[in-house]
Amino acid sequence: MSPTNLVTAIRDTLHAEMAADDRLVLLGEDVGARGGVFKVSEGFLEEFGEARVIDTPLAESAIVGVAIGMALHGMIPIAEIEFADFIHPAFDQIVSEAARMRYRTNGDWGCPMVIRAPCGGGIHGALYHSQSIEAFYAHVPGLKVVMPSTPADAAGLLRTAIRDPDPVLFLEHKKSYRAITGEVPAGDHVEPIGAAAVVRQGTDLSVITYGYEVHRCLDAAERIAADHQVSVEIVDVRSLAPLDRETILTSVRKTSRAMVVYEDNRTYGAGAEIAATIAEEALFDLDAPIVRVGGPDIPAMPYAASLEHFYTEPSPDHLYRAMLDLAHG
Amino acid sequence: MSAQVTEAPHETLGLTPEDLLRMHRHMLMARLIDEASLRQNRMGRAPFVVPVSGHEGCQIGTASALDPDTDVWVPYYRDLGVVLVAGLTPLEIFLGVFSKADDPASGGRQMPSHWGSKRLRIISHSSPIATQVPHAVGIAYAMRYRGEDAVVGSWFGEGATSEGDWHEGLNFAAIHALPVIFVCENNEYAISVRQDKQMAVRDVSSRAVGYGMPGVVVDGSDVLACYREMRTARRRAIAGEGPTLIECKTYRYLPHTSDDDDKSYRSREEVDQHKHDDPIDRFTTYLVDHGVLDHEHVQATRDELKAQVDEAITTAWAAPDPDPATALRHVFAEDPGA
Numbered sequence: 001m002s003p004t005n006l007v008t009a010i011r012d013t014l015h016a017e018m019a020a021d022d023r024l025v026l027l028g029e030d031v032g033a034r035g036g037v038f039k040v041s042e043g044f045l046e047e048f049g050e051a052r053v054i055d056t057p058l059a060e061s062a063i064v065g066v067a068i069g070m071a072l073h074g075m076i077p078i079a080e081i082e083f084a085d086f087i088h089p090a091f092d093q094i095v096s097e098a099a100r101m102r103y104r105t106n107g108d109w110g111c112p113m114v115i116r117a118p119c120g121g122g123i124h125g126a127l128y129h130s131q132s133i134e135a136f137y138a139h140v141p142g143l144k145v146v147m148p149s150t151p152a153d154a155a156g157l158l159r160t161a162i163r164d165p166d167p168v169l170f171l172e173h174k175k176s177y178r179a180i181t182g183e184v185p186a187g188d189h190v191e192p193i194g195a196a197a198v199v200r201q202g203t204d205l206s207v208i209t210y211g212y213e214v215h216r217c218l219d220a221a222e223r224i225a226a227d228h229q230v231s232v233e234i235v236d237v238r239s240l241a242p243l244d245r246e247t248i249l250t251s252v253r254k255t256s257r258a259m260v261v262y263e264d265n266r267t268y269g270a271g272a273e274i275a276a277t278i279a280e281e282a283l284f285d286l287d288a289p290i291v292r293v294g295g296p297d298i299p300a301m302p303y304a305a306s307l308e309h310f311y312t313e314p315s316p317d318h319l320y321r322a323m324l325d326l327a328h329g
Numbered sequence: 330m331s332a333q334v335t336e337a338p339h340e341t342l343g344l345t346p347e348d349l350l351r352m353h354r355h356m357l358m359a360r361l362i363d364e365a366s367l368r369q370n371r372m373g374r375a376p377f378v379v380p381v382s383g384h385e386g387c388q389i390g391t392a393s394a395l396d397p398d399t400d401v402w403v404p405y406y407r408d409l410g411v412v413l414v415a416g417l418t419p420l421e422i423f424l425g426v427f428s429k430a431d432d433p434a435s436g437g438r439q440m441p442s443h444w445g446s447k448r449l450r451i452i453s454h455s456s457p458i459a460t461q462v463p464h465a466v467g468i469a470y471a472m473r474y475r476g477e478d479a480v481v482g483s484w485f486g487e488g489a490t491s492e493g494d495w496h497e498g499l500n501f502a503a504i505h506a507l508p509v510i511f512v513c514e515n516n517e518y519a520i521s522v523r524q525d526k527q528m529a530v531r532d533v534s535s536r537a538v539g540y541g542m543p544g545v546v547v548d549g550s551d552v553l554a555c556y557r558e559m560r561t562a563r564r565r566a567i568a569g570e571g572p573t574l575i576e577c578k579t580y581r582y583l584p585h586t587s588d589d590d591d592k593s594y595r596s597r598e599e600v601d602q603h604k605h606d607d608p609i610d611r612f613t614t615y616l617v618d619h620g621v622l623d624h625e626h627v628q629a630t631r632d633e634l635k636a637q638v639d640e641a642i643t644t645a646w647a648a649p650d651p652d653p654a655t656a657l658r659h660v661f662a663e664d665p666g667a
Contacts, residue, residue, distance in 0.1 A: 057501060059500070059501070061463065061494055062463045062498060065463025065498065066498075069464035069471065072468060073471035073472065073475075074471055075475075089493070092460060092494075093463070097455060097464070102660065102661065103660055104443075104445075105445055105453045107662075108445070108447040142661065166662055
């Protein structure tokens with residue numbers, strides 16, 4: 001077994017699942033001849049054919065809406081939104097239709113489908129190729145929202161999403177695609193949706209995060225351990241909805257200090273829900289106020305390198321400093 | 330009226346007297362349920378109902394050309410006539426009107442007339458307009474992918490044709506030559522907004538050329554003409570020749586819903602004028618003229634159907650309400666073992 005990067009893990013998993021089950025089809029912009037703008041489906045058109053690898057018109061609402069129809073008639077569609085920033089025209093189809101189908105039919109119909117969307121910034125994507133969209137969707141009953149941070153989790157969560165009887169929004173952080181490598185267990189590797197993972201054990205404070213921020217936090221935690229002998233535990237949420245409250249609370253109760261880190265702009269982001277959960281359930285286990293570290297409340301990321309850097313890393317070692325402050329606060 | 334009025338002798342359409350009588354009964358039943366539903370609303374027993382009167386010709390005409398054993402129905406909220414043809418019973422309809430636990434569409438979760446039945450392959454829809462059109466297209470894609478000899482019927486009003494989802498759906502369907510038939514029930518008003526404030530074209534069907542599919546106009550009060558166009562479209566779809574846009578020129582005799590006051594946007598004279606072209610009266614006359622029916626039989630049928638409606642109302646009203654404890658269920662699939 002050799003290390004693979006995150007985008008390859010997604011590609012390999014999609015390939016294996018499509019080869020195993022002909023109910024699966026891929027549809028989206030540029031997924032066919034181009035193989036996807038991130039090459040996730042490179043070679044799929046030749047192997048699986050036009051009926052299963054569908055280059056759609058440039059119409060996000062139809063990509064999701066047509067996928068819903070397919071799901072209602074015995075297929076398992078995997079809809080790709082080329083960039084998460086472009087998903088907004090499909091909001092109604094995702095929220096009013098896919099996520100509500102089971103509830104509004106009293107359990108008769110479901111929408112077994114996956115919506116994949118590359119999200120997040122730090123790759124010079126500017127205002128419309130950098131967005132974090134998870135908070136809009138994690139608020140919606142009937143929809144599952146996941147964001148893996150490692151190749152193994154990408155493979156395992158994608159496989160579970162494909163087999164889930166309900167719609168799953170599968171968010172892939174673009175900066176992770178080729179920057180993050182790791183081992184992917186061979187064979188039918190699955191990870192449960194709704195389960196967080198403790199990716200670094202620690203005793204002094206808990207950092208709850210997800211997506212690419214997991215890697216930034218791991219880096220800061222290593223350095224702070226070496227420099228100051230501060231032991232940071234890191235919880236990778238992995239699944240925004242449903243949220244694994246127990247794993248988060250268990251960690252916070254152990255360390256008595258909690259910090260939530262997310263790339264999305266801070267206000268009304270996923271960090272608010274996580275912080276509120278900790279405040280409601282573990283307030284008296286805490287030795288310090290909960291800290292949120294989110295992006296500034298500006299529209300996504302500006303383009304110029306200096307401005308983008310301000311968004312992702314607003315001051316030198318800001319995570320390092322925030323962790324140290326909380327550990328000693 | 331721009332519609333081409335076509336007398337469609339039923340023999341050339343291959344319709345037997347039994348077929349005609351069934352269509353006639355569906356039209357009468359739709360009208361009787363409609364009138365009874367509005368009475369239930371005025372009695373305070375149904376907070377919200379959606380009238381259909383005036384649309385029976387285009388709904389029953391188009392729906393009767395589909396195969397209820399194979400085809401899939403994607404109606405919108407005014408399609409009482411379509412779902413009767415699909416097989417919903419008066420009792421099932423009133424279970425929805427009274428939002429009872431056994432309402433087949435949603436168990437009382439959605440407003441009435443938000444049809445759905447897994448048993449009958451009637452696809453659930455929501456209240457935002459035209460969102461169901463891409464679903465119809467996706468179902469048609471799945472039908473062809475799975476090698477089914479079947480089509481999808483997709484119904485909507487002319488207001489829906491302003492929505493992006495409508496455009497995106499038709500475009501997608503035409504690109505892939507999918508077995509789906511788009512039926513526009515153009516009743517000139519989207520609630521209160523007249524067609525000339527909705528679009529700059531006279532005929533919705535003229536938009537079909539922009540998608541690369543045939544578009545036809547038909548007199549929505551002529552049930553046999555509607556049947557004929559749907560039958561032709563179904564044959565094209567089954568033959569792999571792709572979708573058709575059928576525009577039925579029709580008119581709604583009653584307000585948009587029980588909460589609407591149509592006197593604020595159209596005159597009584599205009600409404601009365603359209604009632605002279607009642608699709609049920611026209612079809613009754615046709616059947617009498619062709620010796621399929623006599624006037625005594627019409628009255629007897631009406632009485633028989635009225636009794637069915639009354640019985641359905643009584644039974645549905647007495648049926649159990651949804652248990653509040655179930656309100657949290659079915660957000661996600663439930664573990665069969667749970």
